[in-house]
Amino acid sequence: MSKAFEILSGALDEAIHDAQNEKPVLKRRKVSIAIPPIDDYSADEIKKIRWSVGVPQSLFAKYFGVSTKTVEAWEAGRNKPSGPSSRLLGLIKAKKLALTE
Numbered sequence: 001m002s003k004a005f006e007i008l009s010g011a012l013d014e015a016i017h018d019a020q021n022e023k024p025v026l027k028r029r030k031v032s033i034a035i036p037p038i039d040d041y042s043a044d045e046i047k048k049i050r051w052s053v054g055v056p057q058s059l060f061a062k063y064f065g066v067s068t069k070t071v072e073a074w075e076a077g078r079n080k081p082s083g084p085s086s087r088l089l090g091l092i093k094a095k096k097l098a099l100t101e
Contacts, residue, residue: 038086043077049089050075052096064088 018026050060057071073079
């Protein structure tokens with residue numbers, strides 16, 4: 001076994017033992033993250049985001065894992081990007097804004 005596996009395995013065993021103990025010893029923290037809502041992009045906004053990175057529809061489609069026809073439909077307003085695609089559009093838009101500021 002690798003050293004990393006031994007360390008992780010030991011830590012997991014310790015955490016399981018502590019969780020099963022009546023009086024836990026290990027510190028616990030609750031982590032909460034505010035996830036922003038998914039933006040709804042218009043056809044023009046999608047086109048502007050694609051233009052901002054300077055790629056044709058075919059390459060843009062490959063980044064999203066969709067067909068070129070899907071990107072065409074987004075940009076014509078016939079269809080809307082799904083949740084994951086909207087998140088990716090938001091990341092691209094935010095990155096481009098950060099680079100221009």
